[in-house]
Amino acid sequence: MAVPRSPAPLKTGPLQMAHVVDVVRETPSSVTVVFATATPLPYRPGQYVLVEFRFGSGRYRRAYSLCSIPADDMAAFTVRLVPGGKVSQHITTSLAIGDRFLVSAARGDFLLPDSRAGRRFVLVAGGSGISPVMSLLRTLLAMPEPPPVSLLYYNRNxxxxxxxxxxxxxxxxxxxxxxxxxxxxxREGWHGLHEPFAVTRVLAAARGDPQALYYICGPESLIDTAVEGLLAAGVDPALVNAERFAAPPVHERPSRGQPVTFVHRGLLLAKRTRVRGEAGESLLDMGERAGLRMRSNCRNGTCGACRATLVKGEVVMDEPNSLSLADARAGRILTCISYADSPVVVDLRR
Ligand code: FES
Incomplete structure (x- = not known):
């Protein structure tokens, strides 16, 4: 797993200035940012960079995998709008050609082997996890004799x-x-494959080759299901490479606790319970501390079990997370990764 998932703030190391050369709209909610740096940015396909954007009154750091290949004129990364995500919101809606940001050296070990001849590759991506996978795919296909490669790419719509x-x-x-x-x-507007993620499709793509190499990048739940399924099927762990998204930007969570009112089911009518939050405490932790029956499962923003509705106030939510844009428009939040940034009212009823 190449991208660190420690709760520490993202450390960038030495940074250099980059400027935006192009912003390519890929889908209604995602863009590719093509950028240039004053000194060359060496990287290998599958690696990521740490970037630092400054806007409003804040400085925000994120890790983004490069979707470009070293032979391209310029490096690029692709970003999808994450509901509640400040940086992805900025990049997908406001970033413009000429804008500047800071970028680190490339890093990460989601890499192709040096010796690829005679190997079969199975690439699996979910959502914006296609970014490093695109770089791997183009590298494989650019070989004088491209090896057999499958790409299984999952999206909600x-x-x-x-x-x-x-x-x-x-x-x-x-x-x-x-x-x-x-x-x-x-299924709207779609006549192709339509099914939930299942490791059987990944295994089938290897066409019985016990030495096939697997590369997986996407939401944590997809990676976990894929890796566990492959290992359970007897695939050698050395053949399985997974790239998880960046660690949540915990340093951007509100530094002060706020009062939170939970609306929940009573015997007949809705009840309201008011809790004074502590700094760094998630809404889920607060509710549990107050003795409320809070739904939860993964506690890291992946499963959606803790969805609730924000009725009033502001929360900061870690990103990435599993909320859809429709969820976000409907005011849904995930209590396990939401932190009150003002007095808040949250409805726990579904
Ligand atoms: S408990 Fe799984 S998303 Fe919150």
């Missing part, structure tokens, strides 16, 4: 498929590329 046209072009140009675009949510 057809509209969410990043790089769809480019992927279909690559598949048309490379008969050895087995491209499987899978939609897991709405």
């Amino acid at each position: 057809a509209d969410d498929i990043i790089f769809r046209a480019r992927l279909e072009e690559l598949a048309a140009a490379h008969p050895g590329l087995d491209l499987q675009l899978v939609v897991t949510g709405s």
